[in-house]
Amino acid sequence: MKDLKFSLHLNDENRTVFQMFSPDVEGYILGRSDSQNSPPPDIDLASFNARELGVSRRHAAIVRFREDLHLIDLDSVNGTYINGRKIGPDVPHQLSDGDQIMLGDLVLLLTREG
Numbered sequence: 001m002k003d004l005k006f007s008l009h010l011n012d013e014n015r016t017v018f019q020m021f022s023p024d025v026e027g028y029i030l031g032r033s034d035s036q037n038s039p040p041p042d043i044d045l046a047s048f049n050a051r052e053l054g055v056s057r058r059h060a061a062i063v064r065f066r067e068d069l070h071l072i073d074l075d076s077v078n079g080t081y082i083n084g085r086k087i088g089p090d091v092p093h094q095l096s097d098g099d100q101i102m103l104g105d106l107v108l109l110l111t112r113e114g
Contacts, residue, residue, distance in 0.1 A: 006069065010048060011100060011107035018043045019113070020062070027063030029074070030103060031056055045106060054078035054104025065092040071101060078104035 008017040020028060020043075031041035032050035037057055040046075045055050056076040063070050070092035073080035080087050081102035087093045095101075097112040 005113040007111050007113055008043070008101070009109045009111065011109045014109075017045065017048065017108060027061045029058055029061050031059040031074075033057070045103070048106060050103075050106055053106040055106050056104070059103045060101075062095070063092065065094075069095045071095050076103070 005019065005021055007019045009015060010017060018028075028042040030043045030045065032046040032055045033040035033044045034046070034051070034057065041058060043062075054077070056074070056078070058074050059076045060074055060080045061072045063072060071080065071082060071087065072092050073087050073089045075089040079102075081100075082093055082095070083100050084102075095110055097110065099110045101108045101110060
């Protein structure tokens with residue numbers, strides 16, 4: 001799979017949260033930083049009211065798995081959803097352009113660029 005560019009947007013505002021290329025090996029950790037724990041996640045959602053919306057410090061990961069982009073819940077407290085369906089922890093779930101991702105009550109939209 002060649003590098004593909006993706007963006008995460010806040011669903012209700014269409015504001016870009018993060019732009020990324022499909023990860024090679026390790027992927028990106030989504031979560032929220034706080035003053036007592038380090039290091040921060042790769043995609044820090046703290047400035048988007050993540051704590052109030054139930055996002056864990058290390059909530060989920062976006063990884064390349066079997067040549068496709070996948071989302072893995074990292075045993076979060078308030079759950080991870082793709083298009084309204086809750087996903088179980090530690091299992092990769094394939095993502096597609098236009099998917100809605102919910103981390104707790106924070107809603108994001110995944111779009112493919114170009």
